[in-house]
Amino acid sequence: MDNLTHSLVGALLGQMGLKKKTGLAMPTLIIAANLPDIDAGCAIYGIESLSMRRGISHGPIALILLPIVLWGVMLAFDRWQARRGKRPAGRLPVHKGWLLVLAYIGCLSHPALDWLNNYGIRLLEPFSHRWFYGDSIFIIDLWIWIALGISVWLSLRRERRAAANWPQPAWIGFTGACGYILANGLITGAAERMASVALEAGGRKDALVVASPPPLAFWKRDIFWRTADRYGTASFVPGVGGNVDLTGRPTGMDDPRIESWAKADPAARAFLFWSRMPVAERDGDAILLRDQRFMHPLAQERFQVRLTAPDTASHRE
Numbered sequence: 001m002d003n004l005t006h007s008l009v010g011a012l013l014g015q016m017g018l019k020k021k022t023g024l025a026m027p028t029l030i031i032a033a034n035l036p037d038i039d040a041g042c043a044i045y046g047i048e049s050l051s052m053r054r055g056i057s058h059g060p061i062a063l064i065l066l067p068i069v070l071w072g073v074m075l076a077f078d079r080w081q082a083r084r085g086k087r088p089a090g091r092l093p094v095h096k097g098w099l100l101v102l103a104y105i106g107c108l109s110h111p112a113l114d115w116l117n118n119y120g121i122r123l124l125e126p127f128s129h130r131w132f133y134g135d136s137i138f139i140i141d142l143w144i145w146i147a148l149g150i151s152v153w154l155s156l157r158r159e160r161r162a163a164a165n166w167p168q169p170a171w172i173g174f175t176g177a178c179g180y181i182l183a184n185g186l187i188t189g190a191a192e193r194m195a196s197v198a199l200e201a202g203g204r205k206d207a208l209v210v211a212s213p214p215p216l217a218f219w220k221r222d223i224f225w226r227t228a229d230r231y232g233t234a235s236f237v238p239g240v241g242g243n244v245d246l247t248g249r250p251t252g253m254d255d256p257r258i259e260s261w262a263k264a265d266p267a268a269r270a271f272l273f274w275s276r277m278p279v280a281e282r283d284g285d286a287i288l289l290r291d292q293r294f295m296h297p298l299a300q301e302r303f304q305v306r307l308t309a310p311d312t313a314s315h316r317e
Contacts, residue, residue: 032106
């Protein structure tokens with residue numbers, strides 16, 4: 001998910017009452033909720049970053065160590081402020097145990113959210129390079145922004161008015177967000193089952209079917225399917241049904257040049273490592289590699305590689 005969503009989740013957890021457990025609870029929760037994205041800096045490598053993102057910093061080793069590092073930094077910050085006489089008088093005393101627990105809660109919320117979309121996350125890195133996908137929530141969900149933002153705002157407003165039930169809006173927002181995620185998961189499951197049944201009836205057995213929610217219209221599903229040699233699309237709306245294109249088109253991934261040419265192109269190797277549903281199209285003397293999930297005109301340029309013969313392939317020394 002995007003970092004605004006992660007930050008809002010951290011703030012929501014604080015407003016649910018966790019921020020009263022220790023001093024520096026709220027900044028710890030918000031920072032921890034974003035901490036696994038320390039790998040975002042690898043974006044400077046362009047397409048090659050696809051094989052770096054959502055990997056080691058989202059895996060078990062990092063999720064054990066990162067909260068401890070943050071915990072140490074927050075404790076040092078509190079002591080530094082105290083020595084300089086800059087520690088806010090109204091800040092609660094820092095409880096070391098609770099501060100560490102909150103660092104873990106915030107940090108673990110990050111992969112839980114990232115798993116929900118279809119970009120992918122390597123939850124077991126470095127022990128396994130396997131990608132995991134939830135396919136339930138679009139990577140930037142306006143409705144989650146609104147729900148969490150309003151919940152945090154209402155909770156803060158009640159708190160400023162010294163209302164005893166100030167955590168209530170945050171709890172309502174948390175419950176609503178969980179229900180929203182569950183509903184989207186059920187929609188995705190129904191969409192994939194519908195498409196799988198239609199594809200099998202149409203002779204497309206053993207097809208990989210991926211349902212993806214479009215931006216804003218969370219109740220709809222864009223569906224992508226592929227077999228060993230063909231790929232196509234479908235659509236689904238709960239209560240209405242769906243439409244499946246059974247014809248499809250060749251994936252182009254049987255082109256023998258792809259394997260040999262990709263050996264000399266780090267960007268292509270990174271793309272193929274990341275790609276869940278790769279397709280190949282001829283582009284003059286080159287091959288254009290894309291992923292079915294990200295072929296929308298607004299996204300495809302960020303998720304494609306132009307693969308050329310080894311003597312002209314782009315590569316790093």
